[in-house]
Amino acid sequence: MAYIYTAKKLFSFLLFFMMHRRIFIKQSCLVAAGVGVVGNLLAHAAPPATALRVNGKRIETRIFELAKFGLDDKGRGYRVAYTNGDVQGRAWFMNLMQKAGLNPSIDAAGNIVGRRSGSNPLLKPIAFGSHIDMVPDGGNYDGTLGSIAALEVIEVLNENNIVTQHPLEVIIFANEEGGTIGSQALTDGLTPAGLAQKSPMGLTVEQGIRAIGGNPNALASCLRKKGDLKAFLELHIEQGGILEREKLQIGVVQGIVGIVHWEVTVQGFANHAGTTPMNQRQDALLAASKFIVAVNRVATAQQGNQVGTVGKIEVQPGAYNVVPGKVILGLEIRDLSAAKIENLFAQMQQRATAIAAETKTTISFNRQANAVAPALTSPAVQKVVETAAKSLGLSTKYMQSGAGHDAQHMAHIAPTGMIFVPSIGGISHSPKEYSTPADMANGANVLLQAIFQLDKS
Numbered sequence: 447m448a449y450i451y452t453a454k455k456l457f458s459f460l461l462f463f464m465m466h467r468r469i470f471i472k473q474s475c476l477v478a479a480g481v482g483v484v485g486n487l488l489a490h491a492a493p494p495a496t497a498l499r500v501n502g503k504r505i506e507t508r509i510f511e512l513a514k515f516g517l518d519d520k521g522r523g524y525r526v527a528y529t530n531g532d533v534q535g536r537a538w539f540m541n542l543m544q545k546a547g548l549n550p551s552i553d554a555a556g557n558i559v560g561r562r563s564g565s566n567p568l569l570k571p572i573a574f575g576s577h578i579d580m581v582p583d584g585g586n587y588d589g590t591l592g593s594i595a596a597l598e599v600i601e602v603l604n605e606n607n608i609v610t611q612h613p614l615e616v617i618i619f620a621n622e623e624g625g626t627i628g629s630q631a632l633t634d635g636l637t638p639a640g641l642a643q644k645s646p647m648g649l650t651v652e653q654g655i656r657a658i659g660g661n662p663n664a665l666a667s668c669l670r671k672k673g674d675l676k677a678f679l680e681l682h683i684e685q686g687g688i689l690e691r692e693k694l695q696i697g698v699v700q701g702i703v704g705i706v707h708w709e710v711t712v713q714g715f716a717n718h719a720g721t722t723p724m725n726q727r728q729d730a731l732l733a734a735s736k737f738i739v740a741v742n743r744v745a746t747a748q749q750g751n752q753v754g755t756v757g758k759i760e761v762q763p764g765a766y767n768v769v770p771g772k773v774i775l776g777l778e779i780r781d782l783s784a785a786k787i788e789n790l791f792a793q794m795q796q797r798a799t800a801i802a803a804e805t806k807t808t809i810s811f812n813r814q815a816n817a818v819a820p821a822l823t824s825p826a827v828q829k830v831v832e833t834a835a836k837s838l839g840l841s842t843k844y845m846q847s848g849a850g851h852d853a854q855h856m857a858h859i860a861p862t863g864m865i866f867v868p869s870i871g872g873i874s875h876s877p878k879e880y881s882t883p884a885d886m887a888n889g890a891n892v893l894l895q896a897i898f899q900l901d902k903s
């Protein structure tokens with residue numbers, strides 16, 4: 447029993463306490479109430495939480511171990527969701543979670559969820575994690591860093607006999623790359639259309655969920671409500687080149703951008719390219735070209751991180767000798783503010799009206815149903831991440847995420863934060879994706895310290 451001491455032990459403990467009071471006071475913020483203060487003070491072998499660091503080598507080793515599953519003919523790991531590589535990688539990960547005492551289980555949507563008890567069972571869990579599935583021909587860091595770092599946090603706590611007050615949950619989301627399926631199932635729910643959607647390997651989402659051990663008939667069982675979690679944190683590679691370019695170590699993510707798509711139809715008149723004089727043409731491609739330039743001008747005319755792209759074009763009839771009669775474009779606008787997206791679109795529409803008049807064409811817009819609303823992270827959790835990074839002496843930048851993440855759905859139900867580390871060359875979704883071991887360890891240390899801070903608050 448923790449409370450029974452001999453007089454001699456108590457005396458030596460008191461002496462030690464006098465000598466190391468500052469360390470004890472720091473540490474006592476984090477210790478389990480159930481163990482008792484005296485018991486905690488005796489567990490003096492553990493350093494204060496603020497001094498704890500992850501094992502960077504272990505993170506690096508595990509990144510490469512996970513990368514070996516589902517080797518393709520080029521000798522590269524292939525863990526596209528619901529494939530054999532994914533299933534094997536998940537089994538390997540669950541085994542590690544089991545060894546770390548997380549007692550992992552697969553929820554109805556196929557998410558892997560592990561739990562570590564806190565000293566106060568009345569408190570809501572602090573959750574963190576990411577995904578280990580990848581895009582075809584993807585790299586070794588997207589999602590896997592956040593997943594392996596989440597496990598690393600648990601290992602560090604285990605090794606230092608630290609029990610947080612809040613229960614901790616490690617969540618490895620299923621099929622992130624196929625449309626953040628697992629995190630949607632957990633927060634907003636999946637629609638029948640979503641379940642019927644084909645994944646890149648040919649299975650529908652419904653079949654895929656079964657393939658990884660989930661149960662699409664019981665999806666209601668994995669739904670979380672707003673307020674179920676104290677907070678959610680996701681560490682991720684930046685996937686862009688801003689941090690590296692600015693020589694910064696940690697990105698404090700303010701939110702994940704909203705995305706809206708429009709199909710733009712430019713209607714002109716197809717006619718003989720040899721006999722139609724230049725001033726008599728209704729050239730849909732000429733109008734479309736002017737519009738593409740206009741999109742770029744509108745997106746770059748104001749301050750901010752907004753992006754506007756025409757990434758798709760289809761020309762009809764598409765021949766050397768015919769003035770193009772019809773062009774269909776794919777327009778995308780992304781920003782952290784939904785209002786700004788609408789404002790940019792309104793300006794682009796205005797330009798389109800002028801271009802249509804000038805080129806004797808018509809330009810119409812069809813908003814697509816797949817719009818993603820911007821998801822803002824919690825300012826309080828942003829502050830926690832920033833403070834954690836600063837406490838480690840790391841440089842930070844508040845930034846947005848231009849790519850989608852599981853965190854964007856988790857933000858609907860919990861105060862959410864994201865931690866970015868540099869992606870070398872800004873490359874992602876490619877075998878060339880790379881983050882340095884030092885940057886990975888930095889990110890994992892920020893995750894660890896942020897969890898300590900959330901636990902105290």
Ligand SMILES: [Zn+2]
Nearest residue numbers: 588589622682
């Ligand atoms: Zn990812």
